Amino acid sequence: MKQEFLLGNGAIALGLLEAGCQIMTSYPGTPSSEILPEVVRFSKAANLNTSIEWSINEKVAFDNAFAAAISGKRAACCMKMVGLNVAADSFMSAAYIGNIGGLVIISCDDPGPHSSQTEQDSRLMARIGKVPVLDPSSPEEAREMIKFAFDLSEEFQVPVMVRPAIRICHARQNIEYDVLENNLTKADFKREPTRWASTPKFRFLQHKALNEKHVKISEKFNTLTPFNMHNLEKKKSYPFGVVTGGVPSSVIQDMFEEYGRKDIPVLKLGAPYPFPEKLSSEFMDACDKVLVIEETDTLIEYLLRDKHKTLGRLSGHVPMEGELVPEKIEGIMNKALLDCGLPALSDFDCGLEAFNLVGGLELPIRKPTLCSGCPHRASFYSIRKALPKAIFPSDIGCYTLGSNLGVVDTVLDMGAGITMASGFWNAYIQDGVKKPIVATMGDSTFFHSGTTGLINAVYNNSRFILVILDNHITAMTGMQPAITQGDRVDGSKGNAIALETIVKGCGVNYIKVLDPFDTKNMIQTVKDAAQYVNDPDGGIAVIISRHPCVIGFKDEAIPEKIKVTITDKCDECGFCHTRFECPAMYQDKENQKTEINKVLCAECGVCLQICPRDAIERV
Amino acid sequence: MKTINYVLTGLGGQGILFMTKVLATTALNKGYNILGAETHGMAQRGGSVVSHLRIGDARSSLIRAGAADFLLSMDESEAYRYLPYLKKGGKLFANASSQTFPDERIALYLKKNEIESRAMEAAKKAMELGSPRSTNLAMVAFYAAFGYGPLTADDLRATVDDMSPGPFKEKNLRIFDVCYETGRQMV
Numbered sequence: 001m002k003q004e005f006l007l008g009n010g011a012i013a014l015g016l017l018e019a020g021c022q023i024m025t026s027y028p029g030t031p032s033s034e035i036l037p038e039v040v041r042f043s044k045a046a047n048l049n050t051s052i053e054w055s056i057n058e059k060v061a062f063d064n065a066f067a068a069a070i071s072g073k074r075a076a077c078c079m080k081m082v083g084l085n086v087a088a089d090s091f092m093s094a095a096y097i098g099n100i101g102g103l104v105i106i107s108c109d110d111p112g113p114h115s116s117q118t119e120q121d122s123r124l125m126a127r128i129g130k131v132p133v134l135d136p137s138s139p140e141e142a143r144e145m146i147k148f149a150f151d152l153s154e155e156f157q158v159p160v161m162v163r164p165a166i167r168i169c170h171a172r173q174n175i176e177y178d179v180l181e182n183n184l185t186k187a188d189f190k191r192e193p194t195r196w197a198s199t200p201k202f203r204f205l206q207h208k209a210l211n212e213k214h215v216k217i218s219e220k221f222n223t224l225t226p227f228n229m230h231n232l233e234k235k236k237s238y239p240f241g242v243v244t245g246g247v248p249s250s251v252i253q254d255m256f257e258e259y260g261r262k263d264i265p266v267l268k269l270g271a272p273y274p275f276p277e278k279l280s281s282e283f284m285d286a287c288d289k290v291l292v293i294e295e296t297d298t299l300i301e302y303l304l305r306d307k308h309k310t311l312g313r314l315s316g317h318v319p320m321e322g323e324l325v326p327e328k329i330e331g332i333m334n335k336a337l338l339d340c341g342l343p344a345l346s347d348f349d350c351g352l353e354a355f356n357l358v359g360g361l362e363l364p365i366r367k368p369t370l371c372s373g374c375p376h377r378a379s380f381y382s383i384r385k386a387l388p389k390a391i392f393p394s395d396i397g398c399y400t401l402g403s404n405l406g407v408v409d410t411v412l413d414m415g416a417g418i419t420m421a422s423g424f425w426n427a428y429i430q431d432g433v434k435k436p437i438v439a440t441m442g443d444s445t446f447f448h449s450g451t452t453g454l455i456n457a458v459y460n461n462s463r464f465i466l467v468i469l470d471n472h473i474t475a476m477t478g479m480q481p482a483i484t485q486g487d488r489v490d491g492s493k494g495n496a497i498a499l500e501t502i503v504k505g506c507g508v509n510y511i512k513v514l515d516p517f518d519t520k521n522m523i524q525t526v527k528d529a530a531q532y533v534n535d536p537d538g539g540i541a542v543i544i545s546r547h548p549c550v551i552g553f554k555d556e557a558i559p560e561k562i563k564v565t566i567t568d569k570c571d572e573c574g575f576c577h578t579r580f581e582c583p584a585m586y587q588d589k590e591n592q593k594t595e596i597n598k599v600l601c602a603e604c605g606v607c608l609q610i611c612p613r614d615a616i617e618r619v
Numbered sequence: 620m621k622t623i624n625y626v627l628t629g630l631g632g633q634g635i636l637f638m639t640k641v642l643a644t645t646a647l648n649k650g651y652n653i654l655g656a657e658t659h660g661m662a663q664r665g666g667s668v669v670s671h672l673r674i675g676d677a678r679s680s681l682i683r684a685g686a687a688d689f690l691l692s693m694d695e696s697e698a699y700r701y702l703p704y705l706k707k708g709g710k711l712f713a714n715a716s717s718q719t720f721p722d723e724r725i726a727l728y729l730k731k732n733e734i735e736s737r738a739m740e741a742a743k744k745a746m747e748l749g750s751p752r753s754t755n756l757a758m759v760a761f762y763a764a765f766g767y768g769p770l771t772a773d774d775l776r777a778t779v780d781d782m783s784p785g786p787f788k789e790k791n792l793r794i795f796d797v798c799y800e801t802g803r804q805m806v
Contacts, residue, residue: 005643005653030659115659138654138678171680172639172655174647250679326683351684354703357728363696366630366666478659599751600632 006175008168011139012078012106013038014175015146017048019102020183021076023068024052025061027448028477029080030115031169032108036078037480040490046180054480054489057414057448058083062090062105069103069159070196071187074150078106081122086414086449088125091159095130096206097195098157101185102150105131109165111296111323115476117396117413119321121297122163126273130210132217133161133273134227135246139173141270145227152220156213165295166323167247218274227270230283238265240340241287242333243280243300245269248293251326255333259345269294275303284309291317291336295324311336327351370401372584373558373602375547376469378516380407381580381610383438383467385519386526390436390465393420397442398476399469404581408440415449417441422453422462429463436530437464443499444474444482451506458507458540463533465526466542468499471549479552503542510541517547519609550602562605562618569615570594580610620651622675623768624682626704629693629714630666634755638691639670641759645770645778646674656680667697674769689768691758693741695720708733712762714741714754717805737765739801745794750787753794760795764802772799 006014012035016024026036036052043050051068055061061077068075077087084091084107091105107122126133134149136142142164149160194202221228232238242264244252249268256264267283267290269276284290284306292301292312301312311317317336319328327350334344370377380402383392394400394408395417402408410420421439428435441450446468454466474480481487486496503511510532512525522545529541550557572594577585584601587594607616625642629635639655646653656671671682684703691712692698698713702725705711711734713720720738721729729736741757756779763772776795783791 003647005640005647005655007657033659138680167656167680170657170659172643172653172657173680174653247679251681251683254677254679255683326679326681327685330683348685351703354684354728357725358699358702361699361722361724363700369666 001176001178003174003176005172006139007034007038008139008142008164008171008173009034010038011143011173011175012146012164013042014177015143016076017042017050017180019147019150020074021150022050022073022183022185023065023075024050025055025064025077027055027058027061027079027083028474028480029083030477031110031166032078032080032106033477033480035106036489042180044490048180048182052489056483058086059090062087065103066090066094066099069099069101071101071189073101073185073187074183075101076104076106078108080116081107081109081120082116082118082413084122084125091125091131092129094159095210096203097198099153099159100157102153103159104146104149104153105159105161107161107163108169109163109296111165114166117411119296121299122161123273123299124297126161127299130214131159131161133163134271135163136168137246137250137270139168139171140175142168143175145270156217158210158213165247214274218277221271221274221276222278224271228268228276228279230265230267230279232265232283232286236286238287239289240337240342241265241267241283241290242293243267243269243283243290243304244293245272245300246295248295248324248329251329252293255330255345261345269300272300280304289340291333293318293324293329293332367404368401369404369581369583370398371550372582372600373550373604375471375516375550376402377405377580377582378519378606379467379469379522379545380405382516382519382522383407383526386523387436387438387530390438391424393417393424393437393439395441395445397445399440399442402440405579414445415453418450418453418457418466421464421466422457422460425462425464434534438526439464439466441466441468443468443470443472443484446499447483451502454506454508462540463538464540465529465533466540468542468544470499470544470546473549473552475549475552499544508540508542510539511544513544513546515547516545517604517606519606558602558604561603562608563603564596564605564607564616565619566594566596567615567617569613571613573612575612576607576610580607582607620675620769622673622677624687625672625689625691626682626687626701627670627672627691628697628701629668630697631668633693634752635668635670635693638755638759639672641775641778641782642672642770644782645774648778649769649774651769652676654680667700669701689762691762693754693758699725705734710734710767711736712758713738714758716740737805739798741798744798744801748790748794748797750790750794753791756791757794757798760798761802764799765806
């Protein structure tokens, strides 16, 4: 037996390998990103032959795993919840068709949101796709649920979703584990076109069969202790009970224990869909009122179907948005208990007095910002300098933080930097206006979702500049290797693919490659590109702004360390720390002078080129 | 055992996660169960980093506001920001000057809530000892000097010894010892 203080995503990885998962695919996204690297770590340590890949996007990851599962192997794909949107087309069909080997989808939710563009609840996607879903309440339970998910998936030949929320993924827990072994199942795809390539007529029959499976799975979920359970005493009735699942169920159990509230029964639904009708009816029948506390949306609350008894989001007791952190849950619980004429847990003000006090201290606002020495900062500076009046559609990644530099106007989803650029062009050109547009997108995002939009824009004769910010890595999610660099998740060499060839293949004839650390050259290149875009014989111009990530490739990113100092020419205009937003530059509170934080300075030397007063000099 | 709750905070790059690991590993070596909650992704880029650590048999990883036994902060502003997490009678340890910490505007709140507050210029100490990146260990040692909670100074020092890679071992232990002594003089 070994023991580790494992990240929740590590516990999930362990569960996958303990279940004999043979094929594992993913695209990185917070909070899911560490699952795949942890699978690699455990798999290597135990000398397993697990097939593990970073796929180009979530749909590709899903389809790869699906094919393995219908060949009889155990397969899983994992992603963040908005990644499931990308895989949605496949996901919606998968349950109809079903699988042979277990197929588990891990879709990690981000209530808050801490690092995402929405707070969507993957359990609702499971409901639409008619995919059974499990909602773990701790890393250890996530690990157990994964193993159960594979068994369930094989028993009913249906994909199963596990939905860990961020507090599972990025929790840590001490976890014991034993020796891991290879699953020796061989691929054996049996041709059956009426199933695997079924026409609408057969899809109807598959849908009917799926609904019949759901009745059986729901029955199984009625007695699925400890994932689904209540603590009602026989023949007793209660004025108030709580229905919960996932992360909030742990918070509530801790809270009731702490306050000694054995009088409030709890129905925990860790497997909420297909809905365990009998189990929940028992609970509803025994309670006069129930409070539903679930993350992030209203799955259970709707499925309970009793608005007279139910308190929750629909009754206004639970907020419709934001993470259900413990102090918030305590406040909700107290109010609900008082509304039902029962004693509250506490008279705790949810920290309000302290939060107000701290709010009055005017503490520094710490907004997310690009790292010092980040090549994106140099790119954004040059783009804005060259075309300050352009529209700047951008995309998802570290470079979203270019909004602080005034060079990111829109962020919709992966790939929209390009598709919105063509959309803006169309909207303006209809009025006869040739609007300058500069789209930005990272290399990993371009591979994920950029090419279709670019081909479409070329085909339909849209005009804009696309700057691909090629830092050779998927940085924001924790430095996963990118296709431009070519390393695979296990450290082995894959085949790197050059952006230039792809961009040319999309039909773009104007491609410039440059290093953004030379801002003078980049400003001129952007201006030249604007000319080409405006030329009647021109087209879309693509600039590949290539410089390795300063965190991922420390030595290559700063090949020559340039130490700088601030001279007397500085008139405290603040450009370097407020507009250029270098984290290493600041104005000293006491002497009111701009200074350099030597610990934070990456010594990239780009600031030498940007100071409006030329007051930064090389030492 | 009643669950003991630690909130650890500071700025990105100060080694909050390593600091958490030192406390967690020590607890694990003593046979306790542990649960933690970390900051990753976009939230990590924000500068303000917080880590929750619970020693005992809790189920949920997050510590409720008003429930932390200890708040260890590597930055003065972050110490204030996370103050609402400390419980009545909790202990606050900050990397700040003991001359100016805490801000007079929170003194009354601390008094009313019987919160003991201790400050040491951990970053300065670590810098003087030639290892500015070891501010996190300086704070752990400073906390250890007061002898609160289930982890003793000896336990924590042994973990630092185990976890420090060869070339840093001597320096890290020296920082630990010096900052422990600084704390002892305040007891």
